[in-house]
Amino acid sequence: MNKVQNNNIKTDLENQFSTESKQWAWSNSFDADIVMIPASHVLDFFGFLKGNGSFDLLMDITAVDYPGREKRFEVVYELFNTTTSNRLRVKVALAEGEEVPTLTKLWRGADWFERETYDMFGIKFTGHLNMRRILTHHQFVGHALRKDYPADRQQECTEAMPIHFDNDPNYVEKDVPGLVPLNIGPSHPATHGTLRVMAELKGESVHRANVELGYLHRCFEKMAETHAYNQVIPYTDRLNYCSAPMNNVGYCKAVETLLDVEIPDKAKAMRVLLCELSRFIDHVVCIGANAVDLGALTGFFHLFSLREKVYTLFEKLCGARLTVSMTRIGGMAQDAPDGWYDDVMQVCQELKKGVSNIERLLSNNKIFLQRTVGVGAISAEDAIEWGYTGPCLRATGVPLDLRKNQPYYGYDQLDFDIPVGSTGDVYERYLVRIEEMKQSIRIVEQICKNVPEGDYTIRDKDIVLPEKKDVYGNIEGLMNHFMLVINGLRPPAGEVYSATEAANGELGFYCVSDGSGAPYRLKVRPPCFAIYQSFPESITGGLVADVIAILGSMNLIAGELDR
Amino acid sequence: MAQARPLPAQQNIDEISKSFAFTTKLDDLVAWGRKNSLWPMPYGTACCGIELMSVMGPKYDLARFGAEVVRFSPRQADLLLVAGTITEKMGPILVNIYEQMLEPKYVISMGACASSGGFYRSYHVMQGIDRVIPVDIYVPGCPPTPEAVLDGVISLQKLIADHKPRPWRDNWVNPYEQSAE
Numbered sequence: 001m002n003k004v005q006n007n008n009i010k011t012d013l014e015n016q017f018s019t020e021s022k023q024w025a026w027s028n029s030f031d032a033d034i035v036m037i038p039a040s041h042v043l044d045f046f047g048f049l050k051g052n053g054s055f056d057l058l059m060d061i062t063a064v065d066y067p068g069r070e071k072r073f074e075v076v077y078e079l080f081n082t083t084t085s086n087r088l089r090v091k092v093a094l095a096e097g098e099e100v101p102t103l104t105k106l107w108r109g110a111d112w113f114e115r116e117t118y119d120m121f122g123i124k125f126t127g128h129l130n131m132r133r134i135l136t137h138h139q140f141v142g143h144a145l146r147k148d149y150p151a152d153r154q155q156e157c158t159e160a161m162p163i164h165f166d167n168d169p170n171y172v173e174k175d176v177p178g179l180v181p182l183n184i185g186p187s188h189p190a191t192h193g194t195l196r197v198m199a200e201l202k203g204e205s206v207h208r209a210n211v212e213l214g215y216l217h218r219c220f221e222k223m224a225e226t227h228a229y230n231q232v233i234p235y236t237d238r239l240n241y242c243s244a245p246m247n248n249v250g251y252c253k254a255v256e257t258l259l260d261v262e263i264p265d266k267a268k269a270m271r272v273l274l275c276e277l278s279r280f281i282d283h284v285v286c287i288g289a290n291a292v293d294l295g296a297l298t299g300f301f302h303l304f305s306l307r308e309k310v311y312t313l314f315e316k317l318c319g320a321r322l323t324v325s326m327t328r329i330g331g332m333a334q335d336a337p338d339g340w341y342d343d344v345m346q347v348c349q350e351l352k353k354g355v356s357n358i359e360r361l362l363s364n365n366k367i368f369l370q371r372t373v374g375v376g377a378i379s380a381e382d383a384i385e386w387g388y389t390g391p392c393l394r395a396t397g398v399p400l401d402l403r404k405n406q407p408y409y410g411y412d413q414l415d416f417d418i419p420v421g422s423t424g425d426v427y428e429r430y431l432v433r434i435e436e437m438k439q440s441i442r443i444v445e446q447i448c449k450n451v452p453e454g455d456y457t458i459r460d461k462d463i464v465l466p467e468k469k470d471v472y473g474n475i476e477g478l479m480n481h482f483m484l485v486i487n488g489l490r491p492p493a494g495e496v497y498s499a500t501e502a503a504n505g506e507l508g509f510y511c512v513s514d515g516s517g518a519p520y521r522l523k524v525r526p527p528c529f530a531i532y533q534s535f536p537e538s539i540t541g542g543l544v545a546d547v548i549a550i551l552g553s554m555n556l557i558a559g560e561l562d563r
Numbered sequence: 564m565a566q567a568r569p570l571p572a573q574q575n576i577d578e579i580s581k582s583f584a585f586t587t588k589l590d591d592l593v594a595w596g597r598k599n600s601l602w603p604m605p606y607g608t609a610c611c612g613i614e615l616m617s618v619m620g621p622k623y624d625l626a627r628f629g630a631e632v633v634r635f636s637p638r639q640a641d642l643l644l645v646a647g648t649i650t651e652k653m654g655p656i657l658v659n660i661y662e663q664m665l666e667p668k669y670v671i672s673m674g675a676c677a678s679s680g681g682f683y684r685s686y687h688v689m690q691g692i693d694r695v696i697p698v699d700i701y702v703p704g705c706p707p708t709p710e711a712v713l714d715g716v717i718s719l720q721k722l723i724a725d726h727k728p729r730p731w732r733d734n735w736v737n738p739y740e741q742s743a744e
């Protein structure tokens with residue numbers, strides 16, 4: 001289906017740009033269409049695709065550095081259609097010093113992605129109004145994701161960035177008396193992480209706002225380039241640490257696509273189960289934190305005892321609570337212990353009760369309603385324009401969920417619903433999350449009742465380490481273990497963009513392999529990065545108190561935001 | 564006619580007072596108070612911060628050790644609990660917050676990242692917060708289990724009760740002011 005649709009688009013494009021299109025090179029990799037275009041065609045090309053409705057959501061912008069090539073950089077755009085779920089990858093080759101036009105005029109969501117590309121590679125986007133660093137600190141010299149920047153060359157930052165508002169150079173200084181600058185974060189109880197919001201207040205309302213991020217930029221992508229494929233898994237845990245297993249799954253799925261292997265049914269079921277439990281606790285943390293910020297401390301204690309129950313399940317399964325690293329490329333690390341699924345079933349009952357308790361506590365709570373209804377509302381068009389996915393997008397009424405739209409791991413066999421809202425305000429985001437928690441429990445129960453038989457991992461000796469009893473028990477196991485550890489797992493050269501529906505929205509991994517034992521480039525498309533972009537706009541004009549409500553409802557996880 | 568009661572001899576007073584009071588050094592009394600009423604300021608930046616929530620939460624309950632009064636203003640706290648990765652960008656802010664705390668103040672570094680950079684040997688991660696602020700207790704783990712954090716707090720209480728010398732604290736200078744000179 002994917003291909004046919006894109007064939008139409010290809011024909012349309014060729015009719016529209018009959019002369020230019022001769023320079024375009026189409027290719028296909030793992031069922032994804034890729035087209036290479038010159039930088040000079042960028043605006044027309046994307047303008048046409050957006051204008052005729054083929055692709056309305058700009059998922060990701062990134063770059064890859066190939067120092068050996070004549071044109072060293074490749075800027076990569078990932079497009080998505082929210083109705084048909086089609087994807088298209090567009091690439092532009094650039095030499096050092098060359099620029100490419102900005103897409104911020106077409107999609108507002110392009111803003112931060114382009115800034116990040118500039119920060120990491122030094123590629124400038126012509127016409128971008130705010131080409132400043134975004135993740136690394138302001139005293140940083142060089143561009144860290146270039147291949148010639150050593151992974152461990154640290155640069156000291158000696159002073160904190162002063163409060164500033166120069167994100168919008170078009171802003172005309174109006175003569176408003178009595179403006180007070182206010183700095184929130186990056187260490188503030190209400191930001192739940194290392195977020196920094198700078199606001200200019202006029203009395204109680206926000207006149208102008210700006211955000212600064214990167215306080216938790218731990219260089220995930222550079223670390224991935226310097227580690228073997230399986231060693232990257234623990235790093236993925238620490239992206240969205242509120243739902244760590246989902247990142248494991250997303251990453252392994254990408255590499256497995258690259259290797260072209262299909263994991264056994266049991267592994268799929270275990271992954272889905274872990275993902276849904278994680279989705280549950282991720283929403284628990286989000287709602288709990290949001291409620292605490294609005295003054296409902298009771299919610300925190302109720303909700304966190306639910307989370308503790310799920311953590312205990314994880315602990316039983318693998319020994320770790322938070323950062324489980326349970327997946328391996330090719331399947332799972334180990335099987336579930338006896339009786340684990342029964343435990344899960346039992347906990348599900350408690351979770352169900354817990355969710356209804358929270359509902360009783362919050363859903364009709366007067367204070368909660370007054371603080372959330374109508375606050376931070378956003379229309380579906382605007383949300384797509386900014387690159388929203390996940391619960392925040394669904395709260396605006398767009399029923400986009402990859403578990404339904406591009407089912408993977410047997411989600412199409414499971415019975416569950418996708419809740420949607422209509423106004424996209426904080427209260428509806430809360431409602432969508434509550435409903436998703438219930439649906440997740442439904443999925444978990446279906447799986448527990450019907451766990452597939454069979455192995456929990458594939459047994460390809462070039463991909464999966466043999467079991468310890470074989471390593472110590474027979475020579476073949478020992479040899480295979482040795483070879484895999486020394487050589488590493490080596491996917492064939494190629495590239496893939498693989499996405500899963502994480503708790504916050506589309507979590508994409510763009511992985512480029514050059515046939516060696518470590519990823520050549522691994523880009524994460526974090527869902528909350530795109531959502532957070534719209535934050536300054538959604539708080540401008542509102543009250544300071546609403547800032548906190550909106551911030552909490554976006555569920556920003558610094559690990560994933562800053563990577 | 565009332566007779567003046569005879570004054571008890573000096574030894575007698577000691578004898579009697581033992582039945583309702585005990586003597587100690589003032590220092591010990593103060594330390595006892597301090598160790599049982601640590602007011603932590605949680606500086607949770609990353610995954611460890613999420614585990615720290617569990618430490619505060621219902622099951623592990625830090626309150627049992629007298630440290631439940633969580634303060635988000637450094638001026639009201641005497642225990643800085645750094646939980647999570649500190650990047651170079653965050654460094655100056657961390658020092659700033661540490662300086663704003665009033666004496667006596669203590670620092671617990673929770674997790675591999677805060678203690679040493681953890682497995683992020685990378686261009687933007689500070690390789691341990693002890694490069695910029697003095698640390699009293701290091702809690703190992705990635706993330707440490709809540710039990711380990713409780714153990715860290717108990718160790719700190721012991722350190723306070725025993726009046727352990729803290730040369731790392733006494734010799735500390737703000738590294739950023741130094742480099743600016």
Ligand code: SF4
Pocket residue numbers: 238323609610611612646647648673674675676677681704705706707
């Ligand atoms: S020590 Fe581990 S769990 Fe803690 S912040 Fe660092 S990476 Fe996260």
